[in-house]
Amino acid sequence: MSLICCHHGLVMTVASGKEFIATKVTGKVESLYLRGSEGIYGLPEVLIGNEVSSSLRHLRNLKFLDLSANYFGGGQIPEFIGSFKQLSYLNLSNANFSGVIPPHIGNLSNLKFLDLASEPYSYNTMMLDDMSWISGLSLLKYLDLSYVDLSKAQNRDMVFYMMPSLVKLNLGSLSNSSTTLANIKHLDLGFNYFKGQFPGFFKNMTSLESLDLSYFDFSLSWNSTNFLSMIHYFPRMHLSDCGLQNMHLSPNHLNFTTISILQHLDLSWNLIEGRFPYALTNMSSPLSLDLSSNKLNSSVPIMPNLLRLDLSWNNFERIEDVRIWRQCHLKELSVSYNHFRIKLIDSPKNVSECSQYAFERLNLQESLKGPIPESLGRLRLLEELILSDNQLTGPIPESIGRLAALTVLDLSNNHLTGHVPTSLGRLVSLKLFKAGSNSLNGTIPVSIGQLTKLRELNISINSLEGVITEAHFANLSMLKYLAFFNSKLTFNVSRPLPTWFQKMSVIDFLYLSHNNLTGPLTNLPNKGSVDVPDDFTKRLSLRNNLFNESIPISLCRWTDLQYLDLSRNRLTGRIPEFLGNMRNLVTMQLSSNQLSGVIPNSIGKMKALNSLDFSGNQLTGPIPPSIGALNFLSYLILSHNNLSGRIPTGSQLQTLTDSSIYCSNNEDQTTMHTESNKVWFYMDIMCGFAAGFWGVIGVLLFKKHWRHKLFMFAEETVDKIYVAVVLRVDKMKRGRESA
Secondary structure (H helix, E strand, C coil): CCCECCCCCCEEEEECCEEEECCCCCCCCCEEECCCEECHHHCEECCECCCECHHHHHCCCCCEEECCCCECCCCCCCHHHHHCCCCCEEECCCCCCCEECCHHHHHCCCCCEEECCCCCCCCCCEECCECHHHHHCCCCCEEECCCCECCCCECCCCHHHHCCCCCEEECCCCCCCCCCCCCCCEEECCCCCCCECCCCHHHHCCCCCEEECCCCCHHHECCHHHHHHHCCCCCEEECCCCCCCHHHHCHHHCCHHHHCCCCEEECCCCCCEECCCHHHHCCCCCCEEECCCCEECCCCCCCCCCCEEECCCCCCCCHHHHCCCCCCCCCEEECCCCCCCCCCCCCCCCCCCCCCCCCCEEECCCCCEEECCHHHHHCCCCCEEECCCCEEEECCCHHHHHCCCCCEEECCCCEECCCCCHHHHHCCCCCEEECCCCCCEECCCHHHHHCCCCCEEECCCCEEEEECCHHHHCCCCCCCEEECCCCEEECCCCCCCCHHHHHCCCCCEEECCCCCCEEECCCCCCCCCCCCCCCCCCEEECCCCEEEECCCHHHHHCCCCCEEECCCCEEEEECCHHHHHCCCCCEEECCCCEEEECCCHHHHHCCCCCEEECCCCEEEEECCHHHHHCCCCCEEECCCCEEECCCCCCCCHHHCCCHHHHCCCCCCHHHHHHHHHHHHHHHHHHHHHHHHHHHHHHHHHHCHHHHHHHHHHHHHHHHHHHHHHHHHHHHHHHHHHHC
16 A cells, blocks of 8 residues: 655554655645555555544645545544545545544535445445535535435435536435436446336436446336336446346337437346347447346347447357357457357358458457467457467467557467467557467567567466567567566576666566576666556566576665565675665565575565565574564565574564474574473473372272272262262153143
């Protein structure tokens, strides 16, 4: 989790128990982005606390505030948020707030975006008891109150009349209402239900363009079978996961006059099966149709006006049923996850083919088998081609080089063989090329150096070989993701990383593990100030190579790094102090090298650190106490070094009880004394048990008279217990008989 402000930084506790530290504030803070996210390894990176700290109230100049997707433990939204008079964007959604939403938010007269949505089925529920304060937000354009309890809210039906700027409204718990929202363009009523007839207030919503009724329980409505013939249609309709079946889409239950207005229809995640619904083929103006996650398996008709079609996650078995070579007007087609039994073949010559295809995006992920047909080269307007996770065989066809508009090409996780085609260099618009986890061989063509817009390149886990030269990558200045692990490629063997590596100033993901690369790490990419937004984990992985000498000072430029793995190399020297400046680092792996010296005290500054492995080195001295400040550390390995002293105590370190994390190190006298005390403690217990046991058993063995008395006493005791039980049972039986 990072703190982003408009000027430098600040020291602040945003949620109780978690502190964010940066440099001193030198200007007005206008934006605060602390949205929770999914971090490395899928672990959540969220704020955790019972309330929002009052220290936030001092940021009077805030215009943008996002605390969404965090965990505030059922606390209430603080009233002081209503004092941020300049705020135009406020997102507190899915942050586990509860209780009444404070009306003080109505003081934010400049607000244009307000998201207070909760998650469905959450234990923490927010509610509104009076909605009149919302009318004070005269500039508001976006309002999301999904899963906010409005059942007891006063002024619910009148308040939206007083919001002339409102364009998009999400209400997740509306039930029945008579509200007329004359200016609304986008209305989301997902996860609702309407008992009885469908409300008529939609008729007067003349500006409405999009209506979302997804996750409706139509079974609660009156005459649910004819429900689709009674609702009011708008250009964009979302009816996902409503339990709709084929009978709901039959001509008997649809009014073709009312559905003619439809341009975008979402029927995904329903129960439509078998034949393609006939009623949909008669729609006069559909532009987009989503039928994914149903059970269709028959031939798809040609719909001349249709531009986007999603048939993913259905039961199609033959690629011919999709009629891919006859869909002349489609711009986007997705038929992923259908598991076709028949191969995708070249377009047949005995059918009426298209003179030109309109395809811009084609997704056939996890559906195909056999070779990639040369005919794909005819899709000249194609921008995205996704063929990953299939059972494709054979070579990558040279005809791929004809797709001049292509920006995304994903061929990963197949069984492709042969060379990477030289025609790939003609795809000058390409931004992403993934062909990892195949059986490609030969060398990487030098023509790849012509892809100046390339941002992501992954050709790992293949049988590629040869030498990588400056001609391959010197012009790829936009490259942010490079993965070459598990290959036979070499970068000028017996030399350092080539100097042209330094020109990759914006790279964020560099994965060259398992390549037998040698030399010092003297030419790592120079991280510059130029950046391109992305969703990549900031990662540097050079694991299992033959790099030597010390960790270079140039690494200090990677201040936003999240994952660092230099393990299983031949690095020497000390662990540098500057690593402590990597405040965003979550994982640091330096194991199995020849590092020496002490662990730097600056390690305690890496507050986000979750995994730390220094094992298999030659480190000496005590473990720095600052490591106890790493509150999120859950994986620590310091074994097989020459360290001394104990592992420092800390709130998180106390949970790391595995003895292997510190084995094969030098233990100090205190530790040895403690271990010695433990040994004597257990020996005392053993001796006490032995003395007590044999003190009784031994006497009985040698004293026959005592043994006889003990057995007689035990026999008499058992007899007395038996007689008492029998008398008690007999008494209970007589009591039942008399009753």
